[in-house]
Amino acid sequence: MSMNQEMEQTFQMFMGMVNELGTLAKPVDLPDSERIARAKKVFMEKTTWDIAAELEGCIHCGMCAEACHFRVSSGDPKYTPARKFELMRTVYRREMSPMRWVNRLVMPDITMKDLQESVELVYDSCTLCARCSMICPMGIHIAELVEYHREALAAAGMVPDEMLALDQEQAETGHIFNADREVLKFKVEELSQQYNVPIPLDKEGQVDVMILTSGLDLHLFNDAIVGTAKICNHAKLNWSYFTDSYEGANFGFMSGDAGNHRLEVSRVYEAAVKHGAKYVVAPECGHAYPALRFYAAEALGKPLPFDVLAPSEFIAMLYKEGKLKLKKPEDRTVVTFHDPCKVGRHGGVFEGPREVLKAMGLEVRETDSNRMVNICCGGGAAVFLLQNANELRQKTFELKYEEVKKTKAEALVVSCGSCRLNFERGKMNAGEGMPVDSFAQIVGDNLVS
Numbered sequence: 001m002s003m004n005q006e007m008e009q010t011f012q013m014f015m016g017m018v019n020e021l022g023t024l025a026k027p028v029d030l031p032d033s034e035r036i037a038r039a040k041k042v043f044m045e046k047t048t049w050d051i052a053a054e055l056e057g058c059i060h061c062g063m064c065a066e067a068c069h070f071r072v073s074s075g076d077p078k079y080t081p082a083r084k085f086e087l088m089r090t091v092y093r094r095e096m097s098p099m100r101w102v103n104r105l106v107m108p109d110i111t112m113k114d115l116q117e118s119v120e121l122v123y124d125s126c127t128l129c130a131r132c133s134m135i136c137p138m139g140i141h142i143a144e145l146v147e148y149h150r151e152a153l154a155a156a157g158m159v160p161d162e163m164l165a166l167d168q169e170q171a172e173t174g175h176i177f178n179a180d181r182e183v184l185k186f187k188v189e190e191l192s193q194q195y196n197v198p199i200p201l202d203k204e205g206q207v208d209v210m211i212l213t214s215g216l217d218l219h220l221f222n223d224a225i226v227g228t229a230k231i232c233n234h235a236k237l238n239w240s241y242f243t244d245s246y247e248g249a250n251f252g253f254m255s256g257d258a259g260n261h262r263l264e265v266s267r268v269y270e271a272a273v274k275h276g277a278k279y280v281v282a283p284e285c286g287h288a289y290p291a292l293r294f295y296a297a298e299a300l301g302k303p304l305p306f307d308v309l310a311p312s313e314f315i316a317m318l319y320k321e322g323k324l325k326l327k328k329p330e331d332r333t334v335v336t337f338h339d340p341c342k343v344g345r346h347g348g349v350f351e352g353p354r355e356v357l358k359a360m361g362l363e364v365r366e367t368d369s370n371r372m373v374n375i376c377c378g379g380g381a382a383v384f385l386l387q388n389a390n391e392l393r394q395k396t397f398e399l400k401y402e403e404v405k406k407t408k409a410e411a412l413v414v415s416c417g418s419c420r421l422n423f424e425r426g427k428m429n430a431g432e433g434m435p436v437d438s439f440a441q442i443v444g445d446n447l448v449s
């Protein structure tokens, strides 16, 4: 579904909600000395011997500068990835390095001004896409170091207001964007009737597949919910949504709030165990996937007794198992596919969704950058929410969108709601654009009954 008039109205309403978010955050009141002490404590806790080797290892070659869409699109050297982990390096050198006694003589301690400057570098101008990590000749996982900076700033009470508001809402209620259980129940009923698709909610007994959604899909991208339901029904799966845990996004993880990350994944864990799920399928939300797939077991201190899959990975798995009979869409012949960073570069999900699109008889044209080195859309890691990032984000979007337009495809297919939102908003700002399809929706709409 491209952006029709009705969806455009919903989109504008949703963006209005996003623009108000900052006013809803409850500020964290701490003295400056406490903020600095808390940030330093996180940096030191995270500096294991291998991280120390990374912090020592930067040779200032500058290669990561060319990998970062924020640095390239702005031309501003302050966005060079190596600069984004400077604070952690300073704390390591002054407090932990074998040379710390000497370093303290020549290196000033970090200050509030440093922390304030870091907010822009690790929230507004980093989507944690890890493209820089791929290119660093010293093997420094820069995105991981940036994540530690987000944790340090979260501990210091310095998360940007928009992200903080959602982190606080989710911790208190289990949902985001006011998408509570009643909204879920209403949407499931409404969409079931409108599209004549059974959507099980709170199915009794044990299920094989527990599907998660997100406030973004409940408010805006309903087609991803419908597409997922059509696919699960077509494959005759024993599946359901559950009101006791349905939000897949994890604003604790995104903001760097380790306690709330643990709380959110524990909600999913407990529900999945209770309902006997063998698979938990994340929504089309880039960050929901790694929060559960790669970091939940560590956060909870125990292994997950179920597999976590991204929707594109899940759909590709069903296709490989022969459970999906696909047909060619009536309104599409040539598409291009965007690899969401957290599902692609982090999760290695590249060929599966392309195979499914090709099995539908579609030509899949690649953008110049794709798969492991794909350029990020600029909106991930909740950057799409941040007002301060608006101008910079639009520039980074245009970098990727030039590649998308060059394919001359009829539509861009994405499997991440944040990417989709960012593409839709970027297109709107630019006053032009190609339709953006959800991967789950385009597959769900083209199954042979």
Ligand code: SF4
Pocket: 067, 068, 069, 070, 080, 081, 084, 125, 126, 127, 128, 129, 130, 131, 132, 133, 142, 143, 146
């Ligand atoms: S992770 Fe991505 S956005 Fe962040 S510094 Fe590296 S290349 Fe830039």
Ligand code: SF4
Pocket: 057, 058, 059, 060, 061, 062, 063, 064, 065, 081, 082, 135, 136, 137, 138, 139, 140, 142
């Ligand atoms: S590419 Fe690696 S070694 Fe070179 S400046 Fe960036 S972080 Fe340092």
